Amino acid sequence: MQVHFIAIGGSVMHNLAIALHRKGYQITGSDDEIYDPARTRLQKLGLLPAEIGWFPDKIHSNLDAVILGMHARKDNPELARAQELGLAIYSYPEYIYQQSLHKQRVVIAGSHGKTTITSMVLHALRVNQRQFDYLVGAQLDGFETMVKLSDEAPLIVVEGDEYPASPTDLAPKFLHYHPHIALISGIAWDHYNVFPTWESYVKQFEQLADSLPKSGVLIFDETDDMLDVIGKNERVDIRPVPYEVHAHKIVNGQTFLTTTNYGDVPLLVFGEHNMKNISGALAVCEELGLTTEQFYRAIQTFKGASNRMxxxxxxxxxxxxxxxxxxxxxxxxxxxxxxxxxxxxxxxxxxxxxxxxxxxxxxxxxxxxxxxxxxxxxxxxxxxxxxxxxxxxxxxxxxxxxxxxxxxxxxxxxxxxxxxxxxxxxxxxxxxxxxxxxxxxxxxxxxxxxxxxx
Incomplete structure (x- = not known):
């Protein structure tokens, strides 16, 4: 498979390029600016473009796919060439969906907490030696890249945001993953340049909830007024799973989860928002077959995502x-x-x-x-x-x-x-x-x- 990345230097884009390279794909790419850590990572694997800029001659009829990053513009010359040749052009969410058609798909969304909840779920799955693919928006301890794609893993856990998928596709990224299980952590108006009103912002999450298939699962923070409405919509073919702040206590500057059957569970993270994040991650992990005991044992060693507290x-x-x-x-x-x-x-x-x-x-x-x-x-x-x-x-x-x-x-x-x-x-x-x-x-x-x- 030959895949070309337009704007390969993006945070997720370069990680996706590396993930496909490790699957044996032939990867090429272009960008008008590439900074570390993307630059060093791409260079190490021989994927760094020889020259900075856009080069339409890199686009040829033998390409199996062109992946368009949000950093590119609608009038990008490489994009124009790909369109002329009638090549398959994807945003990265669309391409990740194509790579996970036969997997159970989990999407973690929300205005806040989605990176941390995704990280908690991945940490718990790894500690319990489960096979999984993933996309997460931060570098995690023990995870070499932010994207992993394989043929073997039966499920994929994706951090999905509400921002447009690409310059030519203004639909929110999370809609393209078509999840079986979706978690929405909370709704607080953001991205004013894309969503100029509160109503237009909330609509993105309503669409995510409505997009779930029959027998889908919607996990949501029931203390969020807007989510309480979305989570209790009239679709009887979706199973709602509400959550709230996990019971906890603080002793000498350390937080402990308080549980009925497992005693006090010591944590390396803190804050009421993280106690909500833990409840959400626990709900996801239970849907994926982990026991409560397995989750509590794993969460004790979770240090947090990069740059998050x-x-x-x-x-x-x-x-x-x-x-x-x-x-x-x-x-x-x-x-x-x-x-x-x-x-x-x-x-x-x-x-x-x-x-x-x-x-x-x-x-x-x-x-x-x-x-x-x-x-x-x-x-x-x-x-x-x-x-x-x-x-x-x-x-x-x-x-x-x-x-x-x-x-x-x-x-x-x-x-x-x-x-x-x-x-x-x-x-x-x-x-x-x-x-x-x-x-x-x-x-x-x-x-x-x-x-x-x-």
Missing amino acids: ETLGKNEHAAVFKDFAHAPSKVEATTKAAKSQFPERELIACVELHTFSSLNKDFIGQYAHKLDAADTAIVYYNPHTLTHKRLAPIEPSDVKDAFKLERLEVFTDVEALQQFLRSQSWQHANLLMMSSGTFGGLDLKTLTNDILKS
Whole structure:
């Protein structure tokens, strides 16, 4: 099989290319920018394009498939050539479905928690030596790549998002997987540039629930008002499986699941949102044939997904955490989790406004009161990012008004932010850094070391 990737440098795209390469496929690809870790991984396997850019002569009639990444544009010259030749063109969700036609398909969706729930399910399956394929949106301990495709595995577990599948296909990715089992973790408005209204955003998840086949299973957070409605729709041929926060307790900074039959189950993760994630993952694993005991035994060693409440360093009186949280609901849940786990410590929480939605004046009001749980609340944004995204300027006063927090500290200069953080007292205090960006290139490793020495 010969497969060409248009925009091979994407996070999932390069992992899919590697997965197919390992199946023995002949892989070629192009992109106009490729950064690490994709660059190094592709280079190691001889899959890195010799030149950066788009080259229509790479598209030929012997290709069995062309996979189009979201990074490409509708007028991409390689895409135009593939269309001229009448080649089979897929978005990556469509192609993964083609690779899993004869498998049991599980899709984990939702505005928040989907990466972590998917990771928990994969971890539990691996610990219990089950065969499975997967697609997950973060690098996991013990998993070499973010995508695995094989001929042997009887099931595939996919993290499915609501974002459009490709430049030529605006349907949400998760619809293309055609799941037998779907989990929706929660609905909180995001991706303002694609879904300009709450109604248009919710519709994507309604479509996912409606797409389930007869005898399908819909697992959902019953404490989410919107999901409670979707999960209890009138389709009698779908089995609803609601879940809620797992019973737990915190003892000396460690969280334990409390269970009737298995005692207290120690965890390496924490936060009420993760107790929901565990309940959802348990429900999925039970549908896949794991026992409750097998799941509890496995979840004790789950360290979390990369960049999800990652511990950068800690000592007896301070800790530094990094989290991918950027959407309003994620910022709120992560901040509350960090404070609840260490209630006796001061919490200094900093979020970077980096995405299109978070920097949009019509959306930023969604962050109202989301940092209230922090003792010291900080927002950082780079005005150049607004220019790059062609958004209207935002003043620090606009940010304070949006967060509804008078004591909020707002920084637009990374050096000033760094000086402020270094000036704080770190005796009995924790730092939480939340962003899908890089805080303007801030060296978090060095900052963490300095904090823990202070």
